[in-house]
Amino acid sequence: MEIFGIPVQALMGQLLLGLINGSFYAVLSLGLAIIFGLLNIINFAHGAQYMLGAFAALLGLQYLGVGYWGALLLAPVVVGVLGVVIEKTMLRHLYKLDHLYGLLLTFGLALVAEGVFKNLFGVSGESYAVPEILQGGIRVPFMYLPIYRAWVVVAALAVCLAAWYTIERTSLGATLRAATQRPDLVQALGINVPVMITATYAVGAALAGFAGVLAAPIVQVNPVMGSNLIIVVFAVVVIGGMGSILGSIVTGLGLGIIEGLTKVFYPEASAVVIFLIMVLVLLVKPAGLFGKQA
């Protein structure tokens, strides 16, 4: 059986691959959406934080003997702590200013981080092995699926759902949302708002670090791995609606699949298809698919 001249088997395989890539988009755009939605900061350092997560895993293994599972927990913590430092020393002063200042600051930080790592490790980077228990693959009816890729989808979806649930359905999340809407009122109720905001940025950064560890066994760990991805992820956030948590998750997965299909039918366009969709969405729904009109 064929669809537009492509065997269904091949199509299914490509859909699955699209879903896997979409999981990365989802985790990364989720972090961006949390930071933007709650802090109003366009975090351009997100790609660098993703790269730092991957390097934390790599260096942890080489110098401290921390394996993949340890890294999956520790690397986000490391990146999150760095996030705390950035928020406390720099970002904090920019909340009252235009979005552009936060964007410029984080973009600058990303360039610095990339430059330092290029200097230390070169651009070719290093390989990070797939953890032993997840090596190999399984034959599903239509393709050979590496076990690690299946794990990526599971882990990414679990983290996305947990983050969405925490923010939208728990009292902690409710307080957090309230604190960003009316910091003065929430503060008056005896809640330490600055700490909550710092924690939010740290969690957003930690999500990027987590995605970095997830990606390390799949792509070469190198200083530019984040900047290759971040522009696409920003497009995902814009399409989903800046700041919409659920929107970023759904759009991330959906665009991964669309990109995967483009790779089947017209591979040359696979790098631009997401941006074409972005243009269309902005024309029709300027606030994004899930965004609320300001």
Add this chain to the structure above:
Amino acid sequence: MKLKQIAQATALIVFLAGAAQAQVSDGTVKIGVLTDLSGVYSDVAGPGTVIATQMAIDDFVAQEKPKFKVEMVSADHQNKGDIAANKAREWFEKDKVDVVSELVTTSVALAVQKIAADKNKIALISGAASTAVTNESCNNVTVHWTYDTYAVANGTAKAVTQGGGKKWYFLTADYAFGHALEKDATAVVKANGGEVLGSVRHPFPGTDFSSFLLKAQASGAQIIGLANAGGDTINSIKQAAEFGINETQSLAGLLMFITDVHALGLKATQNMYLTEGFYWDFNEETRAWSKRFFEKHKRMPTMVQAGQYSSIMHYLKAVKASGTDDTAKVMTQMKKTPVNDFFAKNGSIRDDGRMVHDMYLLQVKKPAQSKSPWDYYTVKAVIPAAEAFQPLSKSSCPLIKK
């Protein structure tokens, strides 16, 4: 009065004679290294080529004790043709640079070799890959030193096809360089009785190659030819291993450097064939030079970095031998002198600007065979200079009279 005139005339004669003796303008030869210092090709070329150039200058001054000074300037062209063109123009016009060198990335090389021709200065290209440099874009002030797409595709594709890998499928970076590599390799595969089942073009630079690799897998080809470079090649190979593709099909990297193998590790690259213009562990001479380079750079040299040293040394010797930095005279001297150093044996520069020298067909060692760091290759064959490069009979360079 008369005495004064005589004195003046004498002074003038002395001045002119002095000027005639020191024909190297300002008594200084200035070498520009225009390379990718921070981008995707900075491991292959980059800071290592600046170090190699400095080594060549230091060695030349120590060995040849020239009467002129040698200086170096370097800049990052960020792999952008327009930035490179502006920098080269500025160097030639304002900074009295005599030769611009390295020029990794085809678009950069093509832009700069044109400016060199306009300004009548020399361009020595080490890192750029495309054969266009010495074909349709050729000129008489450019030398393409280290390798080109024809040479690397020829070596690897021929060896693999003759070794039984008859059915090919290409994974090609979607820009001029990738297309050139695919075209050159396709010709070689067909000439050796193989067939090309198809190709897929991926965006440059890419991150995830799994979709393209699955297409290649489904094509039923024996060999997946990687017509890409740098990070794209690295990720293609890594992900091919992940999807178990290398169990049923073989990969052939059409343009790979030792730094790619270093970054991927031997487990992922073992048994792959590749072609390079230089391998540090080839003989005593290459080892001796590479050890010196390693002490400064902490990495073994790529062929681009070794070729850079070789080209600068050859240029400086030509300036000394011809006693001038005049472009035409130095080019004539360079072309009539064979290149004999650790990099090339009996290399020569053809009229199209191609420096032809032996290339090496290499196979990546298994992890167990590797005895020390950077011990990565077994030299399977030395491809003689006459066979390694595109023959002049097929050249489209207007300088070649047929």
